[in-house]
Amino acid sequence: MAPTLTALGIVFGDIGTSPLYAMQTVLQDHGHTVTPDEVLGVLSLIVWTIVLVVAVKYCVFVMRADNDGEGGVLALTALVTGARNEDDIQDAPTYRRLWRSSIQKILLSAGLFGGALLFGDSVLTPSISVLSAMEGMTVAAPSASHYVLPAALAILVMLFVAQRAGTSVIGALFGPVMLVWFLAIGGLGLLSCTHHPEVLRALDPLRALRFLAENGWRSFILLGGVFLTVTGAEALYADMGGVGRLPVRLAWFVIVLPALLLCYGGQASALMDAHTLPPNPFYGLIPSSWGHVPVWIMVGLATLATIIASQSVVTGVFSLTQQAIQVGWFPGVRLHHTSEHESGQIYVPLLNWMIMAATLALTTTFGSSARLAGAYGMAVSTTMLLTSLLYGAYLHRRRHWPLWATAAFVGCLLIVDCAFFAANMLKIADGGYIPLVIALALYAVMSIWQRGTMALQDTNTQATVSPDALEQDLRRHDIPRTPGHVVFLSRVNEPVPPIVGLHVRQFGGLPQHAITLSIVFRRDVPRIAPSERIVRKTFKNVLEHITVHYGFMETPRLLEALAAASDDGAPVSPDDAIFLAEHDEIVAADTPRAFGGLRRWERPVFAFLYRNARHSIDQFALPPDRLVEIGRRIAL
Structure with missing residues (x-):
C-alpha cells in the first residue's frame, strides 16, 4: 500500500489536477452555450481519450519498455540507441551501415527533442495548475477576482524558493494529500452524477465518434482541449523508476481512473441543466446549498494538489537534467543532492531560477487558466508522438517484433497521437509556440553539446x-x-x-x-x-x-x-x-x-x-x- 500511496503523490499530480480546467477549456472552445447532447459528446470524448491514451497506451504497453526499471523518453532513447543487431557487423554492406547510422541519428534526435519538450512543459504546468486552483476564489467570493493573479504568483514564488530544501520532508505528505484529493473529486462527481444518471451514456464509444462526425471541423478544434485531460500521462512512464511499475498501475486503475471518470461525469451532470457555461465547471460540483465554506475548502485542497503537481514536474526536470549530463547530452551545471539517503533527489539552481522566471512571466502575461490553455498541450502531444515512434523502435530492436507487426501496432498508436498533435498545432498562434521555442533552443544546445563532446x-x-x-x-x-x-x-x-x-x-x-x-x-x-x-x-x-x-x-x-x-x-x-x-x-x-x-x-x-x-x-x-x-x- 505504501508504494501505491507514494505513486499517487509523485506520479499523478499533473493528470490529477486536469479536471480543474480541462472541461472548461473544451466547452469554451465549443462555445459559451451548452446543450445536453454537446455535454454528453464532450464527456464521451474525454472518457475514451483517458482510456485509450493513459490506460491502454501507457499503462498496458509503453510501461513495459523499461530500461532496467527506469522509464521516460531519455531512458527509452538510451535503450533503443544502445540496441545492436546484425547491421553492426563490420562486413555488412555499406548501404546497410549507412542506413543503421541514419536510423541511430534519427532516434537520438527524437529522444533529445522529446526530452527538451519536457523542459518546455515544466514552464507551463505550474502556471496553469496554480491559476486554475486560485480561480476557485471567484466562485466562493466573486469580489475576490482581483486577488487571483497575485495569490498565484505568490504561491509560485514560494514553490520555487522551497526547491533548494528538497522534497524529503514534504514528500511524505504528497501521497496522503493526493489520496484525499482523488477521494474528494471522485465523491463530489459521484454525488453530482446521481442527479443525471444519463451521463453513463457517455461510456458508449459510438457517441464520441458520432459527436466528431456531426461537428466536423469544430470537433477537431475541440481535441486540443480534450487532450488537456491526459497531459500528465507521460509522467506515469517517466516516474516509473522511482516507484515501480506495479504501484503506478495499481494506483491508476484502483484510485485515479475511477476518480477522474467520476469527476468529469459529475461536471457533465452539473452542466446538463445549464444553458450557459459557468465560470468554472469544476467548482460547480459543490452544491450551492452547502454554502461557501466547502468551496473554500476545495480551493485550499486544489492549491495543495496543484503545488504537488508543479513540484513533481520541476523535480522531474532536475532528474532529467542529471541523466542528460551524465550521458553527455547536456552541458554540466551545478547539482545539489538534497537528501543523504535518496540519490534521486536533485536540485539544479540554474534551471530552478530560469523556470521560475519563465513561469512568472507566463502567469502574468496570460493571467487566467483559460487563456493559458491555448499554450498548453503542444509540448506534451509532441512528446507522446515521439514516444510512440521510439516505442516502435523498442519493439523491433529489443523485442524482435517483425517490421510489419511493429508498423501495424505503432500505426494504431499514431492515429490517436497524430490527431491530438494536429489539433494542438492549431494552438501555436495562441501561445503554443512558447514551449516549442523553449524546446528548440534546448534541443540545439543538447545537439551541439552531444556532437561537440564526441568531437573532443x-x-x-x-x-x-x-x-x-x-x-x-x-x-x-x-x-x-x-x-x-x-x-x-x-x-x-x-x-x-x-x-x-x-x-x-x-x-x-x-x-x-x-x-x-x-x-x-x-x-x-x-x-x-x-x-x-x-x-x-x-x-x-x-x-x-x-x-x-x-x-x-x-x-x-x-x-x-x-x-x-x-x-x-x-x-x-x-x-x-x-x-x-x-x-x-x-x-x-x-x-x-x-x-x-x-x-x-x-x-x-x-x-x-x-x-x-x-x-x-x-x-x-x-x-x-x-x-x-x-x-x-x-x-x-
Missing part, C-alpha cells in the same frame, strides 16, 4: 599512444620513475591518455605508481552491478589502467571506487594519491576540420558552452589539495 573525444583518442610505445619512449629518453601514487583522470577509455604525455613533458618523469582512471557512463543502463563496476588492466613496468562504470542514473563516487580497486589489489592509495586532470580550452582551428559532424558555426557555440559548463571533475568530490589540473588548448 575523437581528438583525445587520436592523441593516445599504446602502453608499448610509452614504455619504449621511457627507455629511449631515459625518463626517470618518480616515487608516489598519481592517478591520471582520463576523458577516454584508453590505457595511455594524452594527460600522461603532458605530465611527462612538463615534469620530466613518470610516477612509479601511475594509474590511469577512466570514468564511463553507460547510456544503455541506469545502474551498474557492483561486481561489474571496476575493470583493471595492468601493464608491467608502465602503469595500471582502471575503468569505472556508472549507469546514467548513478552519482559517481570516485574515492569509493578507488578504495574498492585498492582492496582488489590495484597499486593505489586513495588517501595519499595525487589526482591529475586536464583543463581544456576550446579554440577555433586555423583550418576548419570536421569532427563528429560539428558544423563551422557550431564550433564557437560549443566553445562557449564548454567554457561555462561545470565539468565532470567537479562532481567527483576529490580533495582540492590533492587535485592538479594541467591546462591544454584544443583546436576544433
Whole structure:
C-alpha cells in the first residue's frame, strides 16, 4: 500500500489536477452555450481519450519498455540507441551501415527533442495548475477576482524558493494529500452524477465518434482541449523508476481512473441543466446549498494538489537534467543532492531560477487558466508522438517484433497521437509556440553539446599512444620513475591518455605508481552491478589502467571506487594519491576540420558552452589539495 500511496503523490499530480480546467477549456472552445447532447459528446470524448491514451497506451504497453526499471523518453532513447543487431557487423554492406547510422541519428534526435519538450512543459504546468486552483476564489467570493493573479504568483514564488530544501520532508505528505484529493473529486462527481444518471451514456464509444462526425471541423478544434485531460500521462512512464511499475498501475486503475471518470461525469451532470457555461465547471460540483465554506475548502485542497503537481514536474526536470549530463547530452551545471539517503533527489539552481522566471512571466502575461490553455498541450502531444515512434523502435530492436507487426501496432498508436498533435498545432498562434521555442533552443544546445563532446573525444583518442610505445619512449629518453601514487583522470577509455604525455613533458618523469582512471557512463543502463563496476588492466613496468562504470542514473563516487580497486589489489592509495586532470580550452582551428559532424558555426557555440559548463571533475568530490589540473588548448 505504501508504494501505491507514494505513486499517487509523485506520479499523478499533473493528470490529477486536469479536471480543474480541462472541461472548461473544451466547452469554451465549443462555445459559451451548452446543450445536453454537446455535454454528453464532450464527456464521451474525454472518457475514451483517458482510456485509450493513459490506460491502454501507457499503462498496458509503453510501461513495459523499461530500461532496467527506469522509464521516460531519455531512458527509452538510451535503450533503443544502445540496441545492436546484425547491421553492426563490420562486413555488412555499406548501404546497410549507412542506413543503421541514419536510423541511430534519427532516434537520438527524437529522444533529445522529446526530452527538451519536457523542459518546455515544466514552464507551463505550474502556471496553469496554480491559476486554475486560485480561480476557485471567484466562485466562493466573486469580489475576490482581483486577488487571483497575485495569490498565484505568490504561491509560485514560494514553490520555487522551497526547491533548494528538497522534497524529503514534504514528500511524505504528497501521497496522503493526493489520496484525499482523488477521494474528494471522485465523491463530489459521484454525488453530482446521481442527479443525471444519463451521463453513463457517455461510456458508449459510438457517441464520441458520432459527436466528431456531426461537428466536423469544430470537433477537431475541440481535441486540443480534450487532450488537456491526459497531459500528465507521460509522467506515469517517466516516474516509473522511482516507484515501480506495479504501484503506478495499481494506483491508476484502483484510485485515479475511477476518480477522474467520476469527476468529469459529475461536471457533465452539473452542466446538463445549464444553458450557459459557468465560470468554472469544476467548482460547480459543490452544491450551492452547502454554502461557501466547502468551496473554500476545495480551493485550499486544489492549491495543495496543484503545488504537488508543479513540484513533481520541476523535480522531474532536475532528474532529467542529471541523466542528460551524465550521458553527455547536456552541458554540466551545478547539482545539489538534497537528501543523504535518496540519490534521486536533485536540485539544479540554474534551471530552478530560469523556470521560475519563465513561469512568472507566463502567469502574468496570460493571467487566467483559460487563456493559458491555448499554450498548453503542444509540448506534451509532441512528446507522446515521439514516444510512440521510439516505442516502435523498442519493439523491433529489443523485442524482435517483425517490421510489419511493429508498423501495424505503432500505426494504431499514431492515429490517436497524430490527431491530438494536429489539433494542438492549431494552438501555436495562441501561445503554443512558447514551449516549442523553449524546446528548440534546448534541443540545439543538447545537439551541439552531444556532437561537440564526441568531437573532443575523437581528438583525445587520436592523441593516445599504446602502453608499448610509452614504455619504449621511457627507455629511449631515459625518463626517470618518480616515487608516489598519481592517478591520471582520463576523458577516454584508453590505457595511455594524452594527460600522461603532458605530465611527462612538463615534469620530466613518470610516477612509479601511475594509474590511469577512466570514468564511463553507460547510456544503455541506469545502474551498474557492483561486481561489474571496476575493470583493471595492468601493464608491467608502465602503469595500471582502471575503468569505472556508472549507469546514467548513478552519482559517481570516485574515492569509493578507488578504495574498492585498492582492496582488489590495484597499486593505489586513495588517501595519499595525487589526482591529475586536464583543463581544456576550446579554440577555433586555423583550418576548419570536421569532427563528429560539428558544423563551422557550431564550433564557437560549443566553445562557449564548454567554457561555462561545470565539468565532470567537479562532481567527483576529490580533495582540492590533492587535485592538479594541467591546462591544454584544443583546436576544433
